[in-house]
Amino acid sequence: MTAVKELQEHFQTLHHIGHAAQYLSWDEAVIMPAGGGEARAKSLATLHKISHEMVTAPKVGELLESAKQEATSAWDQANLRVIERRWTRATALPVDLVVASSLASSRCEQSWRRNRRANNWEEVKPLLKEVLNLTKQKAEILGEKLALSPYDALLDGYEAELKRAYIDPIFKELSEFLPNFVNEVIANQRPHVSLKGEYPADRQMDLAKKLMLPLGFNFGRGRVDTSDHPFTCGDLWDTRITTRFGDDDFLESMYAVLHETGHALYQQGLPEDRYDQPVGGSLGMMIHESQSLFMEQQVCRSEGYLSYVLPILTESLGVDATDEKWSVTNFIRNVHYVEKGYIRVEADECTYPLHVILRYQLENSLFDDSLSIDDLPNAWNELMDRFFGLDTRGDFANGVMQDVHWYAGLFGYFPCYTLGALTAAQLYQAYTTTNSDAEAQFEAGNFESVLSWLRDNIHSKAQLTSGFDRIVEITGKPLTTAAFVAHVNQRYQT
Amino acid sequence: MTAVKELQEHFQTLHHIGHAAQYLSWDEAVIMPAGGGEARAKSLATLHKISHEMVTAPKVGELLESAKQEATSAWDQANLRVIERRWTRATALPVDLVVASSLASSRCEQSWRRNRRANNWEEVKPLLKEVLNLTKQKAEILGEKLALSPYDALLDGYEAELKRAYIDPIFKELSEFLPNFVNEVIANQRPHVSLKGEYPADRQMDLAKKLMLPLGFNFGRGRVDTSDHPFTCGDLWDTRITTRFGDDDFLESMYAVLHETGHALYQQGLPEDRYDQPVGGSLGMMIHESQSLFMEQQVCRSEGYLSYVLPILTESLGVDATDEKWSVTNFIRNVHYVEKGYIRVEADECTYPLHVILRYQLENSLFDDSLSIDDLPNAWNELMDRFFGLDTRGDFANGVMQDVHWYAGLFGYFPCYTLGALTAAQLYQAYTTTNSDAEAQFEAGNFESVLSWLRDNIHSKAQLTSGFDRIVEITGKPLTTAAFVAHVNQRYQT
Incomplete structure (x- = not known):
């Protein structure tokens, strides 16, 4: 042999x-x-x-x-x-x-x-x-x-070749741009009628399936279930996502499903003939998050998609679609609502990177010994105040204890979330340069072209190259903040 | 070490x-x-x-x-x-x-x-x-x-020390006793109004849980789900049973649940401190079936139990309990209905052993080379005619192809079902000699004494002795047909 x-x-x-x-x-x-x-x-x-x-x-x-x-x-x-x-x-x-x-x-x-x-x-x-x-x-x-460096060795474990020297300038730009941007968006935000209320879990599950199917999720090779925290697991033959219900906010579960469906489509699109070899697996967490956020943020928060999905949604939830609060305009305003909050996982796409940058800065200080665990809550509070004007003193559950990552030993993981969001924006920009009618396609319920583009460019390539090389190959340039900034400007400032 | x-x-x-x-x-x-x-x-x-x-x-x-x-x-x-x-x-x-x-x-x-x-x-x-x-x-x-002998080596794989020399006289007795007995029971059987009808799956599942709980099933250490064929699996920390719905006959699913609950109670009662050692596991299939049949046949088809369970059942199923067909008498007649049928898994406790003996005789003939696979359907038909007067010529699905066992290579497994039924009867006889008010306890919904008796005598002993030694230790004698014959006589001929 x-x-x-x-x-x-x-x-x-x-x-x-x-x-x-x-x-x-x-x-x-x-x-x-x-x-x-x-x-x-x-x-x-x-x-x-x-x-x-x-x-x-x-x-x-x-x-x-x-x-x-x-x-x-x-x-x-x-x-x-x-x-x-x-x-x-x-x-x-x-x-x-x-x-x-x-x-x-x-x-x-x-x-x-x-x-x-x-x-x-x-x-x-x-x-x-x-x-x-x-x-x-x-x-x-x-x-x-x-x-x-020790911290770079951790980063590299979550996405091959990821380094602090790469992240630092990117996060600096974002931390300079976003706080003022968020303030402007909030100041100009138009009013909306909240869609919060009681929605039975079985109706929300019915909706979840009706969202997943047209995006290309293969139920012959996968499932959707409920768990405490939404996640995706499984190989391409049997890909499983989870969501949770029970809150008064059906949008939270709906976007958890769309997010996890993005992860799942990546898994289901990996090459069949290499499924049992290391190269046949998905890339690191930056690229995996880019796939979930591509679906969740770029595709499924677009106005085209929201127009398409609204009738499906009102029917699944069994609400009165003629009520003004279920108008497309009010629906879009709910989905695009920007707010400064304590909790990362509930954040909108404008404030989310600030939550990540906060954690990244603290991790760096912990690893260069300029910060101790004893001082961590104070340092947390200081950054929350700087980014959002929020006070977390004594509120550990909504502050330093809100995420599982550090407690589970996952230092170096957080940057992948925001780098994934930037990647998603840069990929979507590349996709729309050759598919300028993307939103019209989504509005017509047509997701074949976007899925096959992802299949060709990302999914079927598995680990044939590194994630960073893949981005350059697809978009013609290294990852920067440009596409993300253009995206949030276009969606939230026009 | x-x-x-x-x-x-x-x-x-x-x-x-x-x-x-x-x-x-x-x-x-x-x-x-x-x-x-x-x-x-x-x-x-x-x-x-x-x-x-x-x-x-x-x-x-x-x-x-x-x-x-x-x-x-x-x-x-x-x-x-x-x-x-x-x-x-x-x-x-x-x-x-x-x-x-x-x-x-x-x-x-x-x-x-x-x-x-x-x-x-x-x-x-x-x-x-x-x-x-x-x-x-x-x-x-x-x-x-x-x-x-080769066939004994297979038997021994399903229950340690099980031999043909032991089975032969027992099955001979049963095959002489049961055909006439069944004819008499059927001839004297009193009419009943069938309880068949449409019962929603969620109501049947609700009923399943309400049956399992009082018998002692620990849901903190187990689950009930649905599958094509009911089964039990898992260790004592996480014991899972399955059932199936969808037929017009809620009794089938109900007794599948009670049967599997018997298996599950055995698993859940194994000694905690030896759970990861071979000796801490359950005994062979004869003893495992004795535990499922003890619950299904001895306890849960007793008139005391049936009186207890009827109000729970009518409430779970949402039927009109005042209708005459939901009287205790009619309910008991449904549960105790004896019938000659083609299918082993649907058979009542009087005809069931004949289905097993048929398979045992054919297996023996296959292993002593007096029968070939080519002649198997004819031999099957001959025995079905002798035991039940039923013609299976050309009807393979209801004949030689009805069970998965042979096709999965499980030759030597079938005898355990009927030996398990005999064991259950002999154990129940021993239990009731010291608990003469057993049926009254069941009627009052009290299953603590029966469960703790099984815990002490079977469950907690795991594989400390062989199954055959255990029977002798508990009942004072080797396994015979006596208790089973007395049991069916008492239940079906009085």
């Missing part, structure tokens, strides 16, 4: 184990009874341990060397690149540190779940210190191995 | 992998979209391969020898017995034969699913021949290793 083939079979087996872990995690989040938690955690830990042992097996390093001489096709070469990256990162870390870090994160995340509602920062604080301490150790070791 | 401890850790890891496979199979049967089938099959095959490699690892044999010198507690000794049994059976078979047999069974079962509705015996026949051929090879090798 050739080294290429042998590596492929090894990573095929790894894929099967990853498949198992993925659907077991889905089950845990969506339907598992509470009593199953501990046994499930142990089963998942065993699968992760087996996977780690298989990735770091010495034969992988040896096979990689031989395989590089053999591989001729671009896909095979890319597969080796992705495998080597995974192998390098996995072998860099001592197992003891991986286990200690995983346990500390689990404990801290569980403590966060218990204490967030109680607004109890003091109890979770020492656990967060331990998580940060272990994450710093990992970042140091990875950085040394990869010749990156 | 002691050998005992090392073996325990090895089988703990195996348990975690088995956990993964189990819930992935549940997912496949209950909620997986069709497109996920092939990727799921490959993932499961990888988990099974890893498990097989771990069970048959040479170190298991070595550790077993040392551990036998060390183990002092009855539980540790029993654990070694169960591990050795598993190791012996797994190492006996060449991997190539295991794989070939697994593939042949998968293909034959899939073909059966496609062809059963079309009544197409000819297409599935060659695949069944291959399955039988490979199963015979496995049975030969296992029999030689275990010093058993």
Whole structure:
């Protein structure tokens, strides 16, 4: 057997184990009874341990060397690149540190779940210190191995090649542009009648399916369910999204569904013949978020789409469509409503990047030791005041404890959200230069051209190139803020 | 580390992998979209391969020898017995034969699913021949290793120590007693008004939960869902049962739920502190069926239970409880209705054993080479005519193709159903000798004493002894037909 083939079979087996872990995690989040938690955690830990042992097996390093001489096709070469990256990162870390870090994160995340509602920062604080301490150790070791700064080594784990030197000027621009922009938008915002109210969950679920189908979601290869927090998981054969109901705001669930559908369409569009190889998977979180935000923000908040979807929506929800509050104008004003709020996940697309920049700045200060966990709430409050004029003193649940990421050890993840939004805008700009009638197509319920454009340019390419190379290849230039700024100006200032 | 401890850790890891496979199979049967089938099959095959490699690892044999010198507690000794049994059976078979047999069974079962509705015996026949051929090879090798006849080696795989020499006289008695008994019951049966009709699925599901809860099913550690065929799976922390709706007969789904609840109560009652060791699992299929049938037949078809459940049932189903057809008398007559039918899974408790004996006789003839697959439909028809006076010529779907077992390679499984029914009757007899007011308790909705009796005598004992030893320990005698015959006489002839 050739080294290429042998590596492929090894990573095929790894894929099967990853498949198992993925659907077991889905089950845990969506339907598992509470009593199953501990046994499930142990089963998942065993699968992760087996996977780690298989990735770091010495034969992988040896096979990689031989395989590089053999591989001729671009896909095979890319597969080796992705495998080597995974192998390098996995072998860099001592197992003891991986286990200690995983346990500390689990404990801290569980403590966060218990204490967030109680607004109890003091109890979770020492656990967060331990998580940060272990994450710093990992970042140091990875950085040394990869010749990156520790924080860059973390960023690189979420999107290959992502660096602080790249993010800094982009976030600087946004933090200079957005605060005044948001103030202007809010000052000029026209009044709307709120659409909040009680909408039965089964009607909202019916609506979710009626939204997903025309966008191209394949129900023969996927599902939609409910969970505490919306998410997408699964491979291209069985892609699952979740949403949640129960709030008085059907728009929140509707846009969660549209967001996750964007993620799901990416998964469902990955190349079938490489589904069990590392190269056949999706790119990092920046690109994954670009796909969800492309659908959620660019396509599904466009006026064309909103005109199309309104009759479907009023019928599914069983409301009186002749009431003035269900007019297209009022509907658009609800969807395009901009507001300064405490919570990132509820933010509109104009204020959202500021929430991310706040977290990014704090992460950087934590990693260059200019900020301690003890001072984190004060630093948080200072930035919330600067960006939004909001006071979060003593309000940890709506402040420093609102997101799970840090408590779960995911430092370096946040920038991907906003870079994904910028990518979505730049991709959409490229798409509309060759499809100038895009909105008219959406208004007619036609999403074939936009889906096939994404399929050709992103989905079917999987990890053939890096995410950054892909953006240049599609749009002809590196990622900048230009398209996003043009987009929000066009949507919110005209 | 002691050998005992090392073996325990090895089988703990195996348990975690088995956990993964189990819930992935549940997912496949209950909620997986069709497109996920092939990727799921490959993932499961990888988990099974890893498990097989771990069970048959040479170190298991070595550790077993040392551990036998060390183990002092009855539980540790029993654990070694169960591990050795598993190791012996797994190492006996060449991997190539295991794989070939697994593939042949998968293909034959899939073909059966496609062809059963079309009544197409000819297409599935060659695949069944291959399955039988490979199963015979496995049975030969296992029999030689275990010093058993080939068919006994298969029986032993479903319930430890089960042998043809044990089954033959029992089934002979039943086949002599039941045909005339059934004729008499039918001749003396009093008329009833059928309760068939349309009952909405959500009302039936509501009823299911209201039946499960008082029997002791713990919803903090379990679920109920729907699937094509009712089944139970999961460990004691997360036990899941399924049922199906959609027929015009709510009683079918109701008794499927009660049956599966019996299985589930066994799982939920297994000892918590040994849940990840082989000895902590349930006994074989004879004992497992005894637990489902104890609930379904002995407890939940008793007149006391039926009086208790009727008001709950009429309220859940939303029917007019004052209508004469919802009287206790008419309800009991519906539940106790005896009928000669084609389909095993729809059979009442009087005719059911004859369906099993038919299959057992045919299996024996297939394994002693006195019957070929080509002649199987004729032989089936002959026995159906003898036992029930029913003609199945040309009707394969309601005849030889009605059950999945043979097509999935499960020869030797069928006897456990009827032995389970006999066991249930003998256990119930033992229970009522010390709880003479059992039916009065059920009528009052009190199931605590019956559950704690099962917990003490069966559930919490897991595999501490064999199933046969357990029966003797509880009832003071080996399993016979006496209690079952007394039970059906009492219920159907008085």
